[in-house]
Ligand code: SF4
């Protein structure tokens with residue numbers, strides 16, 4: 001507890017509103033009759049369904065398979081029958097639908113029917129590391145703090161480089177959200193087991209479990225476990241201290257450079273619920289099929305509830321007292337970074353940490369102009385110029401937006417929060433990012449089409465001339481891009497390893 005803490009740029013001191021739920025034990029709810037499982041609940045490529053309509057599936061069975069390095073499996077959260085594969089409302093700022101597996105739930109089974117493989121971290125640490133990595137990947141675990149990045153990829157990248165510090169992030173800096181605080185109190189032994197296991201797995205020199213300074217109950221529960229596998233550090237409750245890069249700065253004084261990842265400076269950060277999910281996957285073979293969700297705000301039975309992935313938001317809210325959509329709106333996430341759920345039929349996913357019910361403003365504020373007061377600048381934890389980013393985003397000047405480091409924006413909402421003109425700055429930034437990403441995808445598709453056309457043309461002329469040598473050289477050329485790319489990746493990894501060794 002003597003570690004020197006550091007300040008990050010900007011940030012805000014916010015009212016926490018956590019007392020509404022943090023002292024209430026996590027509770028189960030009745031399961032819905034139907035679950036909707038989006039095939040993309042994570043960063044990366046969507047999984048591909050591996051079940052057919054009418055097929056009976058068992059709890060924990062694979063229903064959609066990862067098809068790429070950065071992708072993730074999806075499992076059935078309950079026994080049931082696949083009713084359809086169709087587009088369905090999902091939690092997304094655009095309100096667009098996405099492909100889901102509709103599962104008619106037949107009955108519920110308890111986790112303990114799944115094979116126990118030995119819950120003791122010491123037993124697990126006698127296995128080859130790749131066995132544990134494989135179990136994590138097979139369990140479909142993504143970052144449960146909201147990022148949704150596949151956990152096995154993050155840890156695999158960590159295994160390629162030296163890890164100085166493993167940070168277990170239990171800092172829920174957004175108001176209202178307490179699901180991780182409850183988890184750390186109620187499953188402290190699993191947090192400790194997970195931290196011990198993962199520290200060994202990524203061969204980290206040190207491990208820190210970070211919590212907020214006013215979380216006395218949590219501190220007490222973890223301290224009771226008396227583990228020397230990690231340091232328990234309480235950090236000041238300044239928003240967004242729980243954001244990955246800001247937490248690294250607070251704990252180590254280091255800054256992750258623009259465009260870099262924490263592992264580039266020898267640090268791996270994992271959310272505390274992710275750590276528990278990893279431990280349960282490694283020790284018991286449990287796939288990720290449920291999570292704790294905070295239900296808070298203007299609702300009669302707030303608390304933390306254990307929900308099956310795929311449970312409709314409406315069902316969860318009905319179990320917590322219900323809400324009136326005419327007078328209230330629901331956010332997925334907290335008041336700063338949350339996105340409005342436009343259709344409450346949308347299901348809970350692996351990254352849904354909070355459902356926040358807020359009263360609708362009777363009259364939405366008229367969008368006002370930027371008065372160039374500059375209030376948004378000092379609160380930005382990244383040191384960006386939000387008002388300039390706003391101008392670039394509004395005028396769709398993608399080059400200017402990228403020059404202003406739009407993609408470094410962590411969408412924390414600090415700038416919007418203080419803006420006297422109530423300009424929804426983050427909405428502009430999200431929209432600009434997704435527009436640029438779609439442009440990049442279009443450009444990549446156009447490049448790919450052009451390349452294929454050129455290859456086709458060259459093949460035609462090669463076959464016309466029946467020149468065997470030419471065909472051989474064409475095969476080399478077409479393979480060159482792939483092999484060049486592979487070489488570049490290997491070189492980059494080797495360079496990074498070398499850097500870390502110095
Ligand atoms: S939303 Fe982006 S620009 Fe605004 S304060 Fe946060 S990081 Fe800075």
Ligand code: SF4
Pocket residue numbers: 369370371372373374375376377386387390415418419420421422423
């Ligand atoms: S706080 Fe709002 S009004 Fe002031 S400079 Fe920033 S965007 Fe403009």
